[in-house]
Amino acid sequence: MANPGYPLGGVRILDMATVFAAPFAATLCGDMGAEVVKLELPQGNDALRGLAPVHEGHALFWKTGNRGKKGISLDVRKPEGRELFLRLIEGFDVLVENFRTGTLDGWGLDIATLHARNPRLIVLRLTGFGQTGPYARKPGFARIFEAMSGLTHLSGEPGGAPQHMNYPLGDAIAGVFGAFAIATALAERNALPRGEQRGAEIDLSATEALMRILDPLAAEYRFSGVARERTGSRASYTAPSNVYRSADGAWITLVGSSDPIFARLCTAMERPELAKDPRYRTNVERTKHHVELDDIVGAWCADLPLQELSRRLDRCEVPFSKVYSIADALEDPHFRAREAFVQLQDPELGSIPAPAIVPRFAGRTFAVSSVGPATGQDNAQIYAGIGVDAARLASLKEAGVV
Numbered sequence: 001m002a003n004p005g006y007p008l009g010g011v012r013i014l015d016m017a018t019v020f021a022a023p024f025a026a027t028l029c030g031d032m033g034a035e036v037v038k039l040e041l042p043q044g045n046d047a048l049r050g051l052a053p054v055h056e057g058h059a060l061f062w063k064t065g066n067r068g069k070k071g072i073s074l075d076v077r078k079p080e081g082r083e084l085f086l087r088l089i090e091g092f093d094v095l096v097e098n099f100r101t102g103t104l105d106g107w108g109l110d111i112a113t114l115h116a117r118n119p120r121l122i123v124l125r126l127t128g129f130g131q132t133g134p135y136a137r138k139p140g141f142a143r144i145f146e147a148m149s150g151l152t153h154l155s156g157e158p159g160g161a162p163q164h165m166n167y168p169l170g171d172a173i174a175g176v177f178g179a180f181a182i183a184t185a186l187a188e189r190n191a192l193p194r195g196e197q198r199g200a201e202i203d204l205s206a207t208e209a210l211m212r213i214l215d216p217l218a219a220e221y222r223f224s225g226v227a228r229e230r231t232g233s234r235a236s237y238t239a240p241s242n243v244y245r246s247a248d249g250a251w252i253t254l255v256g257s258s259d260p261i262f263a264r265l266c267t268a269m270e271r272p273e274l275a276k277d278p279r280y281r282t283n284v285e286r287t288k289h290h291v292e293l294d295d296i297v298g299a300w301c302a303d304l305p306l307q308e309l310s311r312r313l314d315r316c317e318v319p320f321s322k323v324y325s326i327a328d329a330l331e332d333p334h335f336r337a338r339e340a341f342v343q344l345q346d347p348e349l350g351s352i353p354a355p356a357i358v359p360r361f362a363g364r365t366f367a368v369s370s371v372g373p374a375t376g377q378d379n380a381q382i383y384a385g386i387g388v389d390a391a392r393l394a395s396l397k398e399a400g401v402v
Contacts, residue, residue: 006034017126021174030067036069037382040071042074064371098125123202142169142170150211185200235257245302379402
């Protein structure tokens with residue numbers, strides 16, 4: 001069903017990917033109005049259904065991560081399932097998959113076969129390392145992408161072990177690149193007259209997506225001979241920029257990178273002379289002396305409770321924030337005013353809080369219609385659309401095809 005008034009209204013996406021990265025790409029497109037149909041095996045054994053958090057047997061990550069999607073079941077490895085799949089894709093604009101390179105080819109669903117059925121089909125292949133190269137068939141998970149891209153190498157205390165954050169950031173970033181890739185391919189395809197439109201095959205490596213966001217690091221290494229290292233929460237490229245603790249135990253992050261901002265910070269600290277000190281006058285000099293500068297800022301923060309720190313920094317327009325937990329974010333008056341979290345309505349758990357649609361389009365409101373689907377919940381509707389009646393559907397279910 002089209003979503004008139006939405007940027008991607010009328011676009012249909014078949015999401016046969018598993019876990020998080022590639023499905024997140026489809027979910028983001030769904031937020032923008034695409035009709036997304038989630039395809040699972042009949043057993044519903046996507047690993048995301050067992051990934052924490054799980055509440056009373058219900059996988060919350062599944063419900064939020066696949067929000068807004070319809071759900072069908074199909075085993076494309078079976079001959080009848082393969083034929084049903086090929087009939088299905090005739091009515092879709094995009095196919096999203098994240099199987100190991102060559103897997104779909106082995107099931108007789110190579111790109112030539114897909115485009116023979118639907119020449120306009122855009123296929124997003126999101127894998128750990130891409131469709132080519134020595135690692136093409138290696139399995140990949142977020143922490144592997146993060147480690148191999150160089151991202152994890154930057155996280156942790158100086159001289160300490162590299163650290164991952166307690167969230168699959170690599171998957172999320174790859175998913176954002178996936179949504180961008182889908183939108184780009186749609187724009188290119190749809191700019192042509194319909195009779196001339198051809199689908200694209202998109203080769204998205206999650207590891208390369210993470211490399212892409214580490215924009216200047218390769219150049220930095222090339223010209224300095226130094227690979228950027230772990231510095232805890234301190235930035236090595238701008239100063240002061242670190243996490244500091246208040247007298248009452250709150251953590252704040254503070255950025256004084258530009259020279260005018262640093263001067264305002266000095267005013268807030270009642271240390272205006274620091275802004276004129278040759279060691280701290282420019283960002284280049286501040287980064288050379290960041291340890292002693294951090295000691296000064298850290299000592300000032302440690303003498304004041306959070307409320308007083310906030311008052312002084314706000315008064316001088318210094319960028320800072322308390323380091324929020326998700327509980328803090330949910331209660332923040334700014335985010336509440338903007339409705340940055342929405343309530344997904346779930347038939348089993350009631351209201352489930354989740355992030356709102358991003359980005360916003362001025363003067364328009366897009367609604368999230370549902371939580372992630374139950375396995376095969378929309379089989380009757382979707383398969384009826386390709387001529388499969390109730391009796392035939394029951395027979396396919398009995399055979400384990402759907």
